[in-house]
Amino acid sequence: MQTYQKHYPYQKHYLTAKVATDLFNLNPQLLSEQQRLQVDRLVKRVSHIQNAILHSREAEQIEVTPQEVESAFAQCVAGYASVDEFHIALHRQHLDESQLKQALSHEIACEKVMSFISQDVPVLDKDKALAYFHDHQQEFSRNxxxxxxxxxxxxxxxxxxxxxxxxxxxxxxxxxxxxxxxxxxxxxxxxxxxxxxxxxxxxxxxxxxxxxxxxxxxxxxxxxxxxxxxxxxxxxxxxxxxxxxxARIATFEEAYPFLQQKHEQRARQYLQKQWLRQLMVMSS
Structure with missing residues (x-):
């Protein structure tokens, strides 16, 4: 079982860099004032959600291994032309290697919790899948x-x-x-x-x-x-x-694996949203 401190001084720096890249493909230093405000709002929200997840009862059942953290860290390094460039970027985000690994560990833990709480997906009813298939033929046709x-x-x-x-x-x-x-x-x-x-x-x-x-x-x-x-x-x-x-239309047998995947994805998202909604109410 892992325990987490309430405040992470480096969390905001990591999330700011991540959100700025995801939203605008820019380093935080290059954001406009309006972009910075948008990033700050999202970072605050994501940080609040992360902290709530990490301090949930479900997080107590999650273990993040050193190997998982090292693998995520290696992927970060691989995104740069050289190790030196990676360290320069890290310094610009006010982070060191240890802090980055802590932030990555928390991110992995959150992903594992979300996977854990949505693992009990109900089985797709085949009759309902068949009805959906017949009512949405255009989704299974190819020009x-x-x-x-x-x-x-x-x-x-x-x-x-x-x-x-x-x-x-x-x-x-x-x-x-x-x-x-x-x-x-x-x-x-x-x-x-x-x-x-x-x-x-x-x-x-x-x-x-x-x-x-x-x-x-x-x-x-x-x-x-x-x-x-x-x-x-x-x-x-x-x-x-x-x-x-x-041009052709897929058979139901061909479409069924896709329908199962779609059902599982939607069911997982529903379970995760419901769980997060309750968690945020409890943590507010």
Whole structure:
């Protein structure tokens, strides 16, 4: 059994650094006045909750091992380019190694308490899971998707070379070159899409997020073949796909593990919120 002192002089420094990073990705020294006020309010609240958890009856049943603390400490050090940079950052937060390890120990203890009080999750009723599955089919469906690349010539009346006739002529010339040159090279050279920097590669794209004209072209296009110019409101596209995943709806058997996980997560959150609410009333 571990016991905890009532006040932790280093706790505020640690939480301030953590909250400032989580909220704004900034060191506390770089916060604006408004950001600092927001961080201070949250630190005060988190500190109050942590202290209440650490002094609960449930915390008396929790043990944090030195190995767990050392592992968490090593992860902190690994986030810096060098050990020297880590120590400089530690000094800026008004902490030393011992204080950081104490703060990490308290954080681990709180996580363990929250896990402990929410361990008795009721089993998911399979009939209710089946009813949810049938009522929320959209959550278990997948649109057609293509792993694809493109070359884009935009239509922009502000530039002569991007007037529609000129853009169409340019995309046709690029299409002709596809017979003798690598698509990736042409994309890097001619495409006006940001994907040009990745040789035209767009990754996996879902049907609902593509222009209908592009989808129509993809649906009749053989794998790795380059389409004819496809016009959209953006301009002219040459598209090519590498793999295709057809649309489908998962079976209940496939969805059930996800439903179990979702049920457990929600049940744990509910138990934790209820327990914390009672704990904060008792500690106020």
């Amino acid at each position: 057609s998707s293509w792993e694809m690349s493109q070359i884009l010539i935009t239509i922009n009346e502000q530039f002569v070379e991007n007037h529609r006739p000129a853009a169409l002529q340019r995309i046709r010339e690029v299409k002709e070159q596809c017979d003798v040159s690598a698509f990736e090279t042409l994309a890097l050279k001619y495409s006006e899409c940001p994907s040009a920097l990745s040789n035209g590669y767009l990754g996996w794209c879902e049907e609902g997020k593509l222009y209908p004209q592009v989808v129509s072209a993809l649906q009749i296009l053989p794998t790795e073949m380059v389409s004819s110019p496809v016009e959209t409101e953006l301009g002219f596209h040459l598209v090519r796909y590498h793999q295709h995943r057809p």
